[in-house]
Amino acid sequence: MPRVVVDVMPKPEILDPQGKAVLGALPRLGFSGVTDVRQGKRFELEFAGEVTEAVLAEVHQMAETLLSNPVIENFTVHVEQPA
């Protein structure tokens, strides 16, 4: 089953309090060396048929309209082939 993945991330200039919380927790757990954490969202969209250019264009529309807020977030779209 073809899968289209939309990754949504807070824009670099937007504060990410959740990422900051994770960053703060890592050293407390003994993990060192991480200098920054940004937390985003991953959407996995399953399609019954072939993922055509038209389908991808529609996924971009979904991402712009609902899955992300373009004021504060960027997104990327990619297709994952079944293993």
Add this chain to the structure above:
Amino acid sequence: MKIGVVTFPGSLDDVDAQRAVTIGGHQAVALWHGDHDLRGVDAIVLPGGFSYGDYLRCGAISRFSPVMAEVIAAAGRGMPVLGICNGFQILCESHLLPGALIRNDHRKFVCRDQRLRVENNRTPWTSAYAEGAEITIVLKNGEGGFVADEATLDRLEGEGQVVARYLGDNPNGSLRDIAGVTNAAGNVVGLMPHPEHAVEELTGAGTNGLGFFTSLVEQSFA
């Protein structure tokens, strides 16, 4: 005047908003998120709460509810719309207002009496206040940090679209201490603190919030 208060699944302050509308001298009309018409109201309040469980982003799902299609169209025709807290988030997600609300910079839910300065008393929701009036109303939010890019912030300041600003410690990381904004036309107002919880002496932080519900007058629609 008839003021509609929209209830979404997960709205919390809709009944308080209706009560504030009534105390403000108007008739409150309950609207449901699934409604396809606005039942002849003259203005709209989108109340606080956690509509659709804040899933995806606060206000992101509510923005596509049937009633919001009507609210967006009416706002475009100049109908006064006030979004409080979650309502503010819905208005930003609807692109009726610029910017967005993100999680508080200190990551904790904040609930306290908050001092504000009314920066713009030329909106239909703030005309009862003197410009620069300092008021205290209730603030309670987890995702109340107002953000926008620098150019947008400069434009909001330059065009007088900042409606209210936090006084004292910034409670949530809002850029330039912004607590509320209006659109270019001035009919749509979003406010993070809750004026509807400050309309009676018996409860809450006094009656400083009442002005948001007494400001509306017929001339708004001339």
